[in-house]
Amino acid sequence: GDSVTQMEGPVTLSEEAFLTINCTYTATGYPSLFWYVQYPGEGLQLLLKATKADDKGSNKGFEATYRKETTSFHLEKGSVQVSDSAVYFCALTPNQAGTALIFGKGTTLSVSS
Amino acid sequence: EPEVTQTPSHQVTQMGQEVILRCVPISNHLYFYWYRQILGQKVEFLVSFYNNEISEKSEIFDDQFSVERPDGSNFTLKIRSTKLEDSAMYFCASSVFGTANTGELFFGEGSRLTVL
Numbered sequence: 738g739d740s741v742t743q744m745e746g747p748v749t750l751s752e753e754a755f756l757t758i759n760c761t762y763t764a765t766g767y768p769s770l771f772w773y774v775q776y777p778g779e780g781l782q783l784l785l786k787a788t789k790a791d792d793k794g795s796n797k798g799f800e801a802t803y804r805k806e807t808t809s810f811h812l813e814k815g816s817v818q819v820s821d822s823a824v825y826f827c828a829l830t831p832n833q834a835g836t837a838l839i840f841g842k843g844t845t846l847s848v849s850s
Numbered sequence: 851e852p853e854v855t856q857t858p859s860h861q862v863t864q865m866g867q868e869v870i871l872r873c874v875p876i877s878n879h880l881y882f883y884w885y886r887q888i889l890g891q892k893v894e895f896l897v898s899f900y901n902n903e904i905s906e907k908s909e910i911f912d913d914q915f916s917v918e919r920p921d922g923s924n925f926t927l928k929i930r931s932t933k934l935e936d937s938a939m940y941f942c943a944s945s946v947f948g949t950a951n952t953g954e955l956f957f958g959e960g961s962r963l964t965v966l
Binding site for chain 2 (some may be wrong): 741775779781782783842843
């Protein structure tokens with residue numbers, strides 16, 4: 738079935754470092770891809786999304802490009818801040834009509850000053 | 851800013867007991883969801899709900915589970931007879947639109963269920 742695999746954490750970085758969190762997916766149809774973020778004490782929030790191949794989603798300095806050829810949707814940020822410390826979840830919807838999100842396990846990011 | 855709220859934040863129960871987890875979705879949202887995350891594992895879809903009925907459910911959502919919108923504001927998940935493997939963080943979510951593709955899902959902070 739459809740699935741999402743993301744890199745194991747935790748990821749520990751210093752402020753202003755470059756961030757990459759890898760995400761690959763398996764899907765039979767034409768999925769939409771998402772990154773959700775959970776800050777401490779809060780619910781998951783949509784960070785960015787891409788609905789078709791080669792789309793780039795971006796928000797708050799984060800970006801991810803939908804790569805159909807490598808079935809990937811890696812999250813990147815050029816310069817992380819302490820406030821970016823959170824758990825990041827890669828997810829997909831298998832098709833246009835589905836209501837269900839399929840998530841990865843989540844990757845914990847810890848940024849120190 | 852409107853948010854999804856969940857209660858309780860943590861519940862400990864004995865195996866075989868019934869548990870009700872409560873959620874107050876964002877007021878103008880029409881679609882409601884439950885997800886769960888067993889420790890160290892993926893966040894898993896359980897069920898979606900629209901117009902007072904289930905619109906989609908996963909294999910996990912068996913007869914032990916039920917959902918209800920008893921009034922205009924609450925959305926509940928009931929586990930009839932809890933098992934050890936039901937121990938997890940349960941997330942409620944809501945959205946304006948019915949597909950995750952077109953509409954952002956707004957999640958609550960989660961309710962941690964521990965079954966002993």
